[in-house]
Amino acid sequence: xxxxxxRLSFGIVLPAQPRTAADIQFATQLSIAIQADKLGLDALWVxxxxxxxxxxxxxxxxxxxxxxLGALAAVTSxxxxxxxxxxxxxxxxxxxxxxxxxxxxLSKGRLVLGLGSGDRPSEYDVFGEDIENRKVLFxxxxxxxxxxxxxxxxxxxxxxxVRNEFAIRPALQQPSIPLVAVGSSSQSLEWIxxxxxxxxxxxxxxxxxxxxxxxxHNAQAKVNTDFRGFGQSMVLELLDNxxxxxxxxxxxxxxxxxxxxxxxxxxxEAGILHVAFNLVTQGRPAGDVLEEIAADILPxxx
Numbered sequence: 001x002x003x004x005x006x007r008l009s010f011g012i013v014l015p016a017q018p019r020t021a022a023d024i025q026f027a028t029q030l031s032i033a034i035q036a037d038k039l040g041l042d043a044l045w046v047x048x049x050x051x052x053x054x055x056x057x058x059x060x061x062x063x064x065x066x067x068x069l070g071a072l073a074a075v076t077s078x079x080x081x082x083x084x085x086x087x088x089x090x091x092x093x094x095x096x097x098x099x100x101x102x103x104x105x106l107s108k109g110r111l112v113l114g115l116g117s118g119d120r121p122s123e124y125d126v127f128g129e130d131i132e133n134r135k136v137l138f139x140x141x142x143x144x145x146x147x148x149x150x151x152x153x154x155x156x157x158x159x160x161x162v163r164n165e166f167a168i169r170p171a172l173q174q175p176s177i178p179l180v181a182v183g184s185s186s187q188s189l190e191w192i193x194x195x196x197x198x199x200x201x202x203x204x205x206x207x208x209x210x211x212x213x214x215x216x217h218n219a220q221a222k223v224n225t226d227f228r229g230f231g232q233s234m235v236l237e238l239l240d241n242x243x244x245x246x247x248x249x250x251x252x253x254x255x256x257x258x259x260x261x262x263x264x265x266x267x268x269e270a271g272i273l274h275v276a277f278n279l280v281t282q283g284r285p286a287g288d289v290l291e292e293i294a295a296d297i298l299p300x301x302x
Contacts, residue, residue: 002043002080002112002178003198003229008268008301010293011043011082011276012036013233014068015060016286023061024068030075032286037076039294043112044072045084045233045276050127055120066099073107081107084200084233084276085116085182088145089137090127094155094168096141097148100177101170109174113149114200115142117185135186142179142195149177180229189219198229200274203251206266213271231274232267236260238279238289242296252278257292261300268301 002009015024016032033044046069049062069081081103086096096113104111117134118124124131147154148168155166181187181196192199199216203209213230220228235252244256246263253263267275277293279286 002082003227003231003273005227005273008264008272009042009274010298010301011045011080011274012041012290013045013047013084013276013278014072015062016279016281017060018282019058019060021059021061024063026063026071029068030071032290033072033079034075035287035290037079039290040298041079041290041294042274043080043082043276044076045082045114046072047084048086048116050087050090051123053120053122055122066103069103069111070106073103073110076107076110078110080110080112082112082180082276083114085114085180087118087123088115088141088185089117089129089134090124091141093141093145094148097145097168100149101153101168101172104177105170105173112178112180114180114182115145115185116182119183138185138187139191146179146195149179151176189215190223193219193225193228194223196228198231198274200231200233200276203232203234205248206263206270209267209272210270217271229273230271231276232272233276233278236277236279236289237283238292240284254280257296260297264297264301 015029017025017028036044046065047062048065052061065083072081100111100113117138121131144156147156151172153168153172155163155168157163178197180198180200181192182200201212216230235249237254238260239256242256242258244259246253246255246259279289
């Protein structure tokens with residue numbers, strides 16, 4: 001499990017490299033993944049960026065997430081492999097199911113399937129979809145995907161009919177593949193609480209995030225669900241000076257390790273259960289930051 005009721009888990013967002021208009025450095029990213037796995041981090045998060053454009057703030061030429069996840073599955077052993085997030089309305093749910101089942105089998109049950117809606121009108125347009133339809137598309141694709149990933153692995157067509165003449169493989173190798181909603185995806189929190197195993201959202205200053213947590217807990221109470229996790233991504237610039245105080249950045253913070261421990265302790269106390277670090281690597285190599293997180297941050301938080 002990636003989300004626990006009693007502790008904070010940690011992930012790393014890949015690619016962890018300078019945010020420049022360069023393609024993904026595969027050898028470097030696989031090395032970081034191997035290191036994170038050995039150091040005992042909980043998850044590697046891979047984004048789905050179908051097309052680069054000036055409307056997307058990250059200039060990196062991202063790899064296809066399924067190809068990348070296959071490579072990560074082959075070089076790691078224990079760490080969860082998570083998508084943050086597959087753009088559900090722009091991909092066919094049966095294609096997603098096929099890819100997810102393949103990665104889940106290859107990784108021996110380590111896949112966490114994060115799903116989002118995307119938010120760029122121009123990207124929807126080039127794929128022949130209207131962004132105004134994303135709420136309905138997200139729901140309908142989620143429902144077909146969930147059926148394909150259920151223990152029965154049923155294939156449902158556009159009209160909602162079960163097509164017994166078709167099978168989808170590989171067979172499910174675990175009780176279930178966790179489906180996580182990333183962002184709001186134009187859905188109500190009640191819908192997310194009813195259908196997703198967890199909600200991953202963006203970093204906000206903690207007083208603001210506490211309000212989101214309250215809404216999330218209220219939504220769960222309304223639909224009377226079992227345990228549902230709550231996590232967030234977080235831009236992290238970890239400074240060499242361990243005593244450097246915490247400073248807010250856009251979607252994260254700049255701090256030394258003492259400030260980070262204090263901030264993470266407050267997050268855990270508030271009810272945040274997973275943090276996915278989006279590392280700022282311009283100042284320090286990602287490997288050095290991972291070593292410090294493993295040596296000083298993880299022991300203090302567990």
